[in-house]
Amino acid sequence: MRNVDILIIGGGPAGLAAAVSAYEAGARNILILEREENLGGILKQCIHNGFGLHTFKEELTGPEYAQRYIDKVLEYGIPSQCDTMVINITPDKVVTAVSRGAGLEHFKAKSIILAMGCRERPRGSLATPGWRCSGIYTAGTAQKFTNLKGLMPGRRVLILGSGDIGLIMARRMTFLGAKVLACVELMPFSAGLKRNIVQCLDDYGIPLLLSHTVVDIAGRERLEGVTVAKVDPKTLKPIPGTEEYYECDTLLLSVGLIPENELSTMAGVKISPATNGAEVNENLQTSVDGIFSCGNVLHVHDLVDFVSEESAKAGVNAYKYVQGQLAEDEETLEVVNGFGVSGAVPQHISKKLDEPITIMFRPRGVYKDAKVCIDVGDVQAAEKKSRILTPGEMVTLKFTPEYLRKNANADKITVRVEAQQS
Amino acid sequence: MIKEITCIGCPMGCRITAEVDGDRILSIEGYTCNIGKKYAQEELTLPTRMVTALMKVYGTTQPLSVKTSRPIEKSKIFDCLKEISRHTVMRPIHIGEVLIKNVCGTPVDIIATKELE
Numbered sequence: 187m188r189n190v191d192i193l194i195i196g197g198g199p200a201g202l203a204a205a206v207s208a209y210e211a212g213a214r215n216i217l218i219l220e221r222e223e224n225l226g227g228i229l230k231q232c233i234h235n236g237f238g239l240h241t242f243k244e245e246l247t248g249p250e251y252a253q254r255y256i257d258k259v260l261e262y263g264i265p266s267q268c269d270t271m272v273i274n275i276t277p278d279k280v281v282t283a284v285s286r287g288a289g290l291e292h293f294k295a296k297s298i299i300l301a302m303g304c305r306e307r308p309r310g311s312l313a314t315p316g317w318r319c320s321g322i323y324t325a326g327t328a329q330k331f332t333n334l335k336g337l338m339p340g341r342r343v344l345i346l347g348s349g350d351i352g353l354i355m356a357r358r359m360t361f362l363g364a365k366v367l368a369c370v371e372l373m374p375f376s377a378g379l380k381r382n383i384v385q386c387l388d389d390y391g392i393p394l395l396l397s398h399t400v401v402d403i404a405g406r407e408r409l410e411g412v413t414v415a416k417v418d419p420k421t422l423k424p425i426p427g428t429e430e431y432y433e434c435d436t437l438l439l440s441v442g443l444i445p446e447n448e449l450s451t452m453a454g455v456k457i458s459p460a461t462n463g464a465e466v467n468e469n470l471q472t473s474v475d476g477i478f479s480c481g482n483v484l485h486v487h488d489l490v491d492f493v494s495e496e497s498a499k500a501g502v503n504a505y506k507y508v509q510g511q512l513a514e515d516e517e518t519l520e521v522v523n524g525f526g527v528s529g530a531v532p533q534h535i536s537k538k539l540d541e542p543i544t545i546m547f548r549p550r551g552v553y554k555d556a557k558v559c560i561d562v563g564d565v566q567a568a569e570k571k572s573r574i575l576t577p578g579e580m581v582t583l584k585f586t587p588e589y590l591r592k593n594a595n596a597d598k599i600t601v602r603v604e605a606q607q608s
Numbered sequence: 609m610i611k612e613i614t615c616i617g618c619p620m621g622c623r624i625t626a627e628v629d630g631d632r633i634l635s636i637e638g639y640t641c642n643i644g645k646k647y648a649q650e651e652l653t654l655p656t657r658m659v660t661a662l663m664k665v666y667g668t669t670q671p672l673s674v675k676t677s678r679p680i681e682k683s684k685i686f687d688c689l690k691e692i693s694r695h696t697v698m699r700p701i702h703i704g705e706v707l708i709k710n711v712c713g714t715p716v717d718i719i720a721t722k723e724l725e
Contacts, residue, residue, distance in 0.1 A: 197699055233661075233662065233673035233675075233721065233722075234660050235658045235660055235675060246721075247660055247675055247721040248674055249703075249704055249721050249722040249723075250721050250722075253722075253723060255704055277686055324703070332662075333662065333671070333673065334670065334671075335669065335670070336662065336664075336669055336670065336671040361661060378623040380614070380618075380620075381616035383621075384614050384616045384621075385616065385657065388614065389657070389682070411671060463668075573618075573620055573640075574618075574620045597631050
């Protein structure tokens, strides 16, 4: 059994940022465990640019953004073990991992940072009819094939869902010589960022079919075509008679991301049904003492910059915990999702909060001329105006301790949107 | 001629309508802030884009990710991609290394975005 002060599970942007900040806070006994053969996580396959505007004030590609953190980890000499898969975590922080090099290993950690990221929602969760033919990939898998392995998934492509990875892949496949027929979105609005819709679809004349979905998949060995139909925007049910057949050999799915919390559950970490990630307090500590969570395993972020920022906080707090400097979680207030708000993080805030914290959430729909409000108990403590809120972009909101003092007897904190739905 | 542009300056995504006569902009309408106006003017006169792509590397099937050193004219994107695909490079390669100078006769270079030992 090896003893580690701070054990970080995952060597992607969250794990790297947590490691770097823990080291800078003073921690010296850190270890990163990574399942893949290199550090960097999904950023390695995101060769498009647009990362780092908040963190580095310049637009970087995924590999470039990851390298900045990898260089820091190397410079500080923070140990990392790649090709190593964690298979169990116990509530008293014993971690079991397997690797080809060392076989089965046990680690006893004083503090654990969960930074495992998320995975893509697969076809199986969609209940789309048709055979299990080849030619159907999640957008991220197709991205891995093209950008890391130099392989070409197909020539005539349809994309289901309008998440950012799907949009980015529409452009990537076009660049590689494929014909992208359309991007099909069930909702009446896209889940992707505006700039991705303009620069990945509009630029190349790829239609975005809102309020449409795939109702049938043809082909037994290889995908031969896909039937698309309009849906009723209210019930989301396909409208008979609106079917259209698209002949294609590839279907890419970009239908959502799910935090990968199997290990968290083993450790006894309480999972929030709203985010599918851990329930955390303002220190990003989970319901299990000394276990922290950050990045996409905590909640799915829109920008990697926010992942780095959040994870840096987890790194510092994990070190404080190891040093015995992290205040005991005594009385906390629950953060409640009000109108238009889903998955606000953190879910618990200490009554003794002394530093400002950031609350993050995703709007449920598209709201114009909106106000985001925080109520402490039933007293409105803060508001922030926004011209537009969309589910594709996270909202960040500062919460300062003075709000708590405005209503000391409050039993909960509500985050809500005040607007007309458009 | 009437042209429609969606502004990407923020999530508002304002629909901007502009009337152009060749290179001359006659009118721009529909923007709600100056970011939109500036974006529309750029899009109408000389739209540019960053291009990211992959390059072949000798002795490996693993491709190298590359990007334009700065945004390149939108009309040259596919020529630029073609030129990148004609090149094969030799390891080691470091981030920022210039791999193609003045791609397609523009002042833009193609640079590496990945470390490859």
